[in-house]
Amino acid sequence: MATKKLLFVARSLPYKTEASRLALTHAISSQSVEIYLKDGDLVEGTIAFIGDGVLNCLKNQQAMKHYGITSIEGHMKNTLLLDMKVMVCKEDLDRFGIKEDALLMDAEDIGGETNAQIVPYSEIQKEMESVDHLLFC
Amino acid sequence: MTISFSANTTEEDSKMADLKSQTPTQTLDVLGRVCPYPLVLTKKALEKLPSGGILKILCDAPASAEDSLPRFAQDKGFPIEVVKLEDSWEIFIQKP
Numbered sequence: 001m002a003t004k005k006l007l008f009v010a011r012s013l014p015y016k017t018e019a020s021r022l023a024l025t026h027a028i029s030s031q032s033v034e035i036y037l038k039d040g041d042l043v044e045g046t047i048a049f050i051g052d053g054v055l056n057c058l059k060n061q062q063a064m065k066h067y068g069i070t071s072i073e074g075h076m077k078n079t080l081l082l083d084m085k086v087m088v089c090k091e092d093l094d095r096f097g098i099k100e101d102a103l104l105m106d107a108e109d110i111g112g113e114t115n116a117q118i119v120p121y122s123e124i125q126k127e128m129e130s131v132d133h134l135l136f137c
Numbered sequence: 138m139t140i141s142f143s144a145n146t147t148e149e150d151s152k153m154a155d156l157k158s159q160t161p162t163q164t165l166d167v168l169g170r171v172c173p174y175p176l177v178l179t180k181k182a183l184e185k186l187p188s189g190g191i192l193k194i195l196c197d198a199p200a201s202a203e204d205s206l207p208r209f210a211q212d213k214g215f216p217i218e219v220v221k222l223e224d225s226w227e228i229f230i231q232k233p
Binding site (some may be wrong): 028029031032034035039077081082083111 | 208
């Protein structure tokens with residue numbers, strides 16, 4: 001039995017690009033691949049938001065109103081519902097002047113028990129060094 | 138149409154065969170959601186389900202209903218019953 005660790009690093013703005021949406025959906029999909037693996041093998045997915053990517057974590061996004069598309073928020077909540085580790089870069093939040101109360105930090109309303117973590121970039125760097133596969137989106 | 142899968146024994150087969158006639162412990166509605174959501178949300182719901190509980194899943198994603206959910210249940214040894222309706226499926230999984 002082996003566990004493969006994946007880290008998806010979202011660096012893109014939430015809209016007018018599919019990059020961060022793909023990061024989220026691929027991270028969520030990684031939690032379903034065990035059905036194609038050998039007995040007992042698992043995939044552990046983590047997603048980290050850095051640079052412009054931290055803007056994906058804002059709550060009360062108005063994507064449908066402004067762009068006519070579904071919000072990133074639903075995907076964000078599903079990563080937390082699935083107990084995935086979600087890391088948000090503190091330095092980049094500070095650069096944008098974004099406080100924690102403006103962020104989607106939990107998914108309690110849909111039964112999630114895990115919270116997103118605001119962490120210094122050094123912790124994200126450590127995570128990058130510890131995983132088996134690293135994907136920048 | 139009903140498709141059933143089970144681990145091995147006849148006793149399990151007989152228990153599994155009447156999953157749909159039992160009152161489900163929980164119903165998970167994933168209608169309108171596509172792969173991989175039906176599977177990952179089912180996994181999460183099963184984690185919280187008590188042992189012996191039956192999860193009824195309402196699903197209209199063919200790949201999930203006909204492939205990933207039965208494959209998951211088979212891999213785990215969970216009894217499963219898949220009932221095809223006109224445009225969707227009712228899937229019953231029992232947590233051992």
